[in-house]
Amino acid sequence: MWRFIGVRLLQAIPVILVVITVTFFLVRIAPGGPFDSEKAVPREVKAALEAQYKLNLPLFQQYAAYLDDLAHGDLGPSFKYPGRSVNELIAAGFPVTAELGLYALLVALGIGGLAGVCASLKPNTAQDYIPMSLAMIGICMPSFLLGPLLVLLFGIYLDWLPVSGWGDIPGDKILPSITLGAGYAAYIARLGRAGMLEVLSQDYIRTARAKGLPRWQVVFKHSLRGGLIPVVAFLGPAFAGLLAGSFVVETIFQIPGLGRFYVQAAFNRDYTMILGTTVFLSVLIVLFNLLSDILAAWMNPRLRAQFGGH
């Protein structure tokens, strides 16, 4: 197990380096410097600004300096919000995005897991078809359509829930969390159903049933762990998707999270902000992938045995 974790950790390092390098050079080859748009900045001021942001150095020295700063956890200053660092903006936005992502994940796991397990217990009956058809709708209905439709229905016509904000009015976290989580609930339902069906057809489940164990015990004690391995393996990619999805959801519901800052930075061409956020999110996603791989491996006794027990 430790060897497995070690191998995966070593594999993550080049990925993170590639992300940092590609992002850095992509942002640097973007047309136009960040100070070109300022109206008639005197040449000395521009030179001073460029010196301050180290833009006057050769590209590779800039890269080395950036890596050095990064190693110390410093993502640099923001170009568009003078006096604020990328670190501060991330510190302000990320907790909000993380909270939204967490609730969305709970929605996805709760609804999706339940639907998938229910469907797998009585395949090819109404108990299977109804949740699976809903799941298909969930997969095909993008969040930027689902969000406004939910707002229209629950926020405006029925007037049950607030239509925007985050933590200002009670209940304003419900619609964003559902909007973000719905698509993943659908995927998890499908994965959970397929995984459970496979486990339920195994010999050891038949043995458990033949021994006369109660049905709930067979489902919860014997099947769930194996059946949900595909779901756990999906959590890494789902996390990446949730972060990207938060761009849209935060825009729709006017939530001051990192996703909205990122899209705003993309509009404003705030290069350091884009660079810093991309690096931050990428590292986070790589680590999360790693974590979900390890968890899935830990849940899978065959893989555990392959790497020599605990």
Added chain:
Amino acid sequence: MNARAIDDIARAEQGTSLWKDAWLRLRKNHLAVFGLVILALFVIIALLTPWIAPYSYQAQDLELGASGPSAAHWLGTDIFGRDLMTQIMYGGRISLAVGFVATAVALLIGVTWGAIAGYVGGRTDAVMMRLVDILYALPFMIFIVLLTVVFGRNMLLLFLAIGAVEWLTMARIMRGQVQSLRQQEFVEAAISLGLSPATLIRRHLVPNALGPIIVYTTLTIPNVMLLEAFLSFLGLGIQPPQTSWGLLISYGAETMEEYPWLLIFPGVALTLTLFSLNFLGDGLRDALDVRGAKD
């Protein structure tokens, strides 16, 4: 066994070729047929839009403004009095074009990459597939947003950028196919007859791997269309005066309180297309008996 019987067998075998068999199975899948019909309809409408659209793309009626569905405007009009049905038809051209072109880019890169890796094997294969693994771990939504910043909001680059990130699974599937095909005798025969690798890949390996490629292509198109709509919704994709379903949904969401049809109709068009493609892809996978192309 006489010659006649052999002839009969040959004819019978021809009668249930892989493709005919697959078509028969696909036809029994009602959802897949529904998807195929809707898709064909939308593609035909998109191709004929300049001739069959009820109004011209630029036509405005500022006095009318936003109005609900009526006899003159079946799907209503937006705040400038533009006919929504016309907008959706022209938007569909772009959305579908992005879907097909970007998928074609992904197909070309993925199939070539996977075929070479699977064919050459050894260290080349290891390096090429390791690269695919690394790219897989990257957060692509975030990178696409980054690319729209770097390259500006150019539609051609949007095609390329989306295509360039969607080829990875295709490469993996193609490599697996080629690796298993390489062991077959007819490939050995072709090599010993002195066929060049390029011809071998083009003439024998790609055609024999066509089933999984078709299935995966059908499932890639909705992903790509979703990505385009996502970017356009954020304002980073298709730019006015052009329009796409994503952009129409974005405008619709802004004014949905007063004019809900502006959100609902483009949303129905996009969702219906994505539904159709997913059903068709699932149906094709079952009909062609392809495993592991999705999930």
